[in-house]
Amino acid sequence: MKVLKFGGTSVGSAKNINKVISILDQQSKTSKIAVVVSAVGGITDKLLEAANLACHKNLEYKQKYNAIWTKHNTVVEELFENSENDQRLQKYHEKLNDLVTEKLSDIRNLLDGIYLINELSPKTKDKLLSFGEALSSTIIHHTLKSRNLDATLKNAQELIVTDLNYNNATVNFELTNTNIQSFFESNGHSIVLLPGFVSKSASGEITTLGRGGSDYTAAIVAAALDAKELQIWTDVSGMFTTNPKLVKQAAPIVQLTYQEAVELSHFGAKVLYPPTVMPVLKKKIPIVIKNTLDPDAIGTTISQEVTANGFPVKGLSNIDNIALLTLQGNGMVGVPGFSKRLFETLAQEKINIILITQSSSEHSICIGISESDAERAKEVIDIVFEYEIALQKIDPLVVEKGLSIIAVVGDKMKSHQGISGKMFSTLGKNNVNIRAIAQGASERNISAVIHKDDVKKALNSLHEQFFEIKTKQINLFITGVGNVGERLIEQIKQQKAYVKERYKINMRIAGLSNSRHMIVNDEGINLKDWKAQLEAGEKASLDGFFAHAKNLNLRNSVFVDITANEAVSNIYSNYLKQSMSVVACNKIACSGNIEYYNELKALSRQYNASFLFETNVGAGLPVIDTLSHLITSGDNVNTIQAVLSGSLNFIFNNFNAETTFHDVVKQAQEEGYTEPDPRIDLSGIDVARKVLILARESGHAIELLDLESDNFLTEDAMNANSVDDFFETLKKDEAYYQSLYKSAEENNCQLKFVAEFDNGKAKVGLQEIPEGHPFYNLKGKDNIVMFYTQRYSEQPMIIKGAGAGADVTASGLFADIIRIANN
Structure with a gap:
C-alpha cells in the first residue's frame, strides 16, 4: 500500500487534475493506493476571505463566493468538455454537476448565515473550510470513475477522530488507527480517495487539522496502514538546496533524513510541514516528494537512512519577518529563574519561540520570534520584569525588527570540521552582519540572525560555497583572427568578468594564430595589446600551433577555427585525439568528404571532446x-x-x-x-x-x-x-x-x-x-x-x-x- 497526497496546485485546474489522474492510473496498476487531496488551489483562502467579509457585514463576500463557484464549475466543465457526445460520460457529468452545485449551495447558505448573525466561530470556520476538500475529492472521484478507474471515495471525517480544539484539532490516534485499519481491510478498490485536512470529534462535530492538514492526513493514514511509502505531490521537484526563488542555482536534494527534513521545513522550506513527518517517522516510512507537473523528476526521498559519504550540508533555509528580543542586565548573572519566567510569559501568550541563544556569562538572553508578536511580547515581558527593571537590575526588553534567520542544515555536519567556519567567513566576506547565532549540540543546524535585506545575498554566497562547483577554466587556441576572429576576441574581453561571475567560467585565450604569426602563453594572453603581441610572435605553422597546444597540456583546451582554410580543417582530428574540443566556423570539414565528417564525430565521442560548428549554418542562429x-x-x-x-x-x-x-x-x-x-x-x-x-x-x-x-x-x-x-x-x-x-x-x-x-x-x-x-x-x-x-x-x-x-x-x-x- 502506498499513500499519495496531492496539494492545492496539483488539483488547481483541469489540466493538473488530468496529470494527477495519469499518475494514479499508472501507480494503481502495481499497488493499491490511498490518495489524499487538498482543496483546489486558492479555495481555502477564498473561503476564509468570504467568511471574514460576511462576518463584518461586507456584501463583497458574495463576489468571493461567486469566484469559488466559477472556479469549481470551470474545472468540472473542462474535465468533461467532450462529454456531450458520450452518453455515459454525460451521466457522470450531470451527476457531478448536481453534487458540486449542492455543496456550493451549502457554502452559500453558511456564508449567508455568518452574515446574518455577524459572527464567525471556530466551529463554523471549520465547517466552512471543510467544503474545500469535500469539493475537490468529489470532483476527482467522479472523474476517475468516468474514466473507468477502480476508485472509491471515503470521507476522512469518518476515519480521523479528534478533540474539540477547532481549527487545529488533536488526533485521537487509538480510535483513528482502528478506523483506518478496519476500513482498508474491507476495501477492495485499487484507489481510495480521501479529502485531506478534515476530521470529526468523538461527538461528531466537524474539525480540521490546522496548517499542513492535508499532509498530516496523509501521514496519519500512512502510519496507520504501515504503508510502503508516503508520496507528497506538489508543484516543485522535491526539497531544494535552498529557496530557488532567491538562488537560481538551487537544485533538488535527492535524499534527506527525517531530522534534516524537519530542520529545513521548520526554517522556511514550504514543501513539507514539520508535523507531517511525525506519524511516519515513528514507523520509519519513507516520504517521497514529487512534482505533479514533472512526474518523471527524481524528487526527494526522506527516510531514516543517512547518505553514505554524502556531503554534510544538505540545504540552506530561511525564515523571514523575525524580531529579536534581548533581555539583558547585570542582575541576571548567577540568579536562577529569569529564563523560566521569560519562557513561561511567552508560552502563556501563545507566542512561539523560533530561536534561542544565551551568552555564557548569563548577562543576556536572545530570542527570535515572529515579528507580528513583537509588540505584544515586549508589553507582557516588561510587565513581568517591571520590578527588576525599576531597580535597574535588568534593562527594558530590547526589540529589533526587520530581521531574518538563515540556517545551514545537515545530519553529518558534526563529523566534518570547519562547516561553521566556512559559513561565517563567507558571510563576513560578503559584508553580511550577524546579529545572533544558535547551534545545537547535534550540530544538525547552524542558524544566524541577519538583516532581512541581506537574505538573498547570504543565501547566494552560502550556496556558492557549499553547493556550487568552483570556477571552470577554459583555455582557447584560436586560429584565424580576421574580421570575425577580432570580434570574438573583443567579445571574450568584454564578457570575461561577467561570464566568470555569472557562470563560473574563466575564459582564457592561451594561443592565437593568423596566416603569418602565432603566440601561446600558458598563463593566458593579455588581450589589451594582443595585436602587437601577435605581430611580434613566431612564424605561423599549423603543426607548430598544434604542438604548442599539445605540449602546454592545459585542462579544458578548445581549438577554435575561424578560417575558410581546408588545411586547418584537416587537423581537427589531431586536436580531438588529444581530448581537445573543436569549435569550427570553417565549413569545409563538415561539408567535405563524409568519411572525414564521420571520423570527427566518432573521435569526439571516443575522446570525450566536443566538436561544435553551430556557425557553419546561420552564423549565430541556433540552427x-x-x-x-x-x-x-x-x-x-x-x-x-x-x-x-x-x-x-x-x-x-x-x-x-x-x-x-x-x-x-x-x-x-x-x-x-x-x-x-x-x-x-x-x-x-x-x-x-x-x-x-x-x-x-x-x-x-x-x-x-x-x-x-x-x-x-x-x-x-x-x-x-x-x-x-x-x-x-x-x-x-x-x-x-x-x-x-x-x-x-x-x-x-x-x-x-x-x-x-x-x-x-x-x-x-x-x-x-x-x-x-x-x-x-x-x-x-x-x-x-x-x-x-x-x-x-x-x-x-x-x-x-x-x-x-x-x-x-x-x-x-x-x-x-x-x-x-x-x-
Whole structure:
C-alpha cells in the first residue's frame, strides 16, 4: 500500500487534475493506493476571505463566493468538455454537476448565515473550510470513475477522530488507527480517495487539522496502514538546496533524513510541514516528494537512512519577518529563574519561540520570534520584569525588527570540521552582519540572525560555497583572427568578468594564430595589446600551433577555427585525439568528404571532446543545435527549406530597378557580408555546404557532388580571373541581372536564393518567392530555416534571424565555447 497526497496546485485546474489522474492510473496498476487531496488551489483562502467579509457585514463576500463557484464549475466543465457526445460520460457529468452545485449551495447558505448573525466561530470556520476538500475529492472521484478507474471515495471525517480544539484539532490516534485499519481491510478498490485536512470529534462535530492538514492526513493514514511509502505531490521537484526563488542555482536534494527534513521545513522550506513527518517517522516510512507537473523528476526521498559519504550540508533555509528580543542586565548573572519566567510569559501568550541563544556569562538572553508578536511580547515581558527593571537590575526588553534567520542544515555536519567556519567567513566576506547565532549540540543546524535585506545575498554566497562547483577554466587556441576572429576576441574581453561571475567560467585565450604569426602563453594572453603581441610572435605553422597546444597540456583546451582554410580543417582530428574540443566556423570539414565528417564525430565521442560548428549554418542562429535536439528526442526530418546566405539575402533585398547589381554586391563585400571573393557566396557553394551539413546532421549520408545547383551568375562572371575582373562582368551583364529582377517584380515575387532538402535530395538555386510565403518578407541579411519533421509535419519549425555579419558569427562561436564549458 502506498499513500499519495496531492496539494492545492496539483488539483488547481483541469489540466493538473488530468496529470494527477495519469499518475494514479499508472501507480494503481502495481499497488493499491490511498490518495489524499487538498482543496483546489486558492479555495481555502477564498473561503476564509468570504467568511471574514460576511462576518463584518461586507456584501463583497458574495463576489468571493461567486469566484469559488466559477472556479469549481470551470474545472468540472473542462474535465468533461467532450462529454456531450458520450452518453455515459454525460451521466457522470450531470451527476457531478448536481453534487458540486449542492455543496456550493451549502457554502452559500453558511456564508449567508455568518452574515446574518455577524459572527464567525471556530466551529463554523471549520465547517466552512471543510467544503474545500469535500469539493475537490468529489470532483476527482467522479472523474476517475468516468474514466473507468477502480476508485472509491471515503470521507476522512469518518476515519480521523479528534478533540474539540477547532481549527487545529488533536488526533485521537487509538480510535483513528482502528478506523483506518478496519476500513482498508474491507476495501477492495485499487484507489481510495480521501479529502485531506478534515476530521470529526468523538461527538461528531466537524474539525480540521490546522496548517499542513492535508499532509498530516496523509501521514496519519500512512502510519496507520504501515504503508510502503508516503508520496507528497506538489508543484516543485522535491526539497531544494535552498529557496530557488532567491538562488537560481538551487537544485533538488535527492535524499534527506527525517531530522534534516524537519530542520529545513521548520526554517522556511514550504514543501513539507514539520508535523507531517511525525506519524511516519515513528514507523520509519519513507516520504517521497514529487512534482505533479514533472512526474518523471527524481524528487526527494526522506527516510531514516543517512547518505553514505554524502556531503554534510544538505540545504540552506530561511525564515523571514523575525524580531529579536534581548533581555539583558547585570542582575541576571548567577540568579536562577529569569529564563523560566521569560519562557513561561511567552508560552502563556501563545507566542512561539523560533530561536534561542544565551551568552555564557548569563548577562543576556536572545530570542527570535515572529515579528507580528513583537509588540505584544515586549508589553507582557516588561510587565513581568517591571520590578527588576525599576531597580535597574535588568534593562527594558530590547526589540529589533526587520530581521531574518538563515540556517545551514545537515545530519553529518558534526563529523566534518570547519562547516561553521566556512559559513561565517563567507558571510563576513560578503559584508553580511550577524546579529545572533544558535547551534545545537547535534550540530544538525547552524542558524544566524541577519538583516532581512541581506537574505538573498547570504543565501547566494552560502550556496556558492557549499553547493556550487568552483570556477571552470577554459583555455582557447584560436586560429584565424580576421574580421570575425577580432570580434570574438573583443567579445571574450568584454564578457570575461561577467561570464566568470555569472557562470563560473574563466575564459582564457592561451594561443592565437593568423596566416603569418602565432603566440601561446600558458598563463593566458593579455588581450589589451594582443595585436602587437601577435605581430611580434613566431612564424605561423599549423603543426607548430598544434604542438604548442599539445605540449602546454592545459585542462579544458578548445581549438577554435575561424578560417575558410581546408588545411586547418584537416587537423581537427589531431586536436580531438588529444581530448581537445573543436569549435569550427570553417565549413569545409563538415561539408567535405563524409568519411572525414564521420571520423570527427566518432573521435569526439571516443575522446570525450566536443566538436561544435553551430556557425557553419546561420552564423549565430541556433540552427544546428535545434536540429540536434529534434533528432536526439526521436524526431525525423522530412524536408528542409531555407534561405541560408545572409550575404545573398542582403544583395537581393537591396537590388532593384534603381540600383545596379554591381553596386549592391560591392556594398555587401565592403560591409563584410560576403567573403573577400564574392563569387564564393554568389556561386551558391556556401549555401550548398550549409544545406549539406543540415542533411548530414539529419542523418543522411550525402556528398557535395550529390547536390543540384542552379547557378544564376553568367559564365563570364564565374570564369573571371580575378575579383576585379568579376566585378567588371557584373557591370557588363547588368541587363541580365535586371531581367531577373523584372521577372520577379512582374510576378509580384521576391528573389531569394533557396536551399532545399527533400527525400534524401538537396538542391540550391535562385527562386521567385510569392507573397505570403515565409521567405517573402525576409529582410536585410536575415536567414530563415524551416524544418518539416515527423512532429512538425504541417506547420514547420521556423528559425529566423541575422545570418551574416562578423558580430553575430562571433557570438555564435562564443555560444559554442560556453556550451563546451558547461558540458
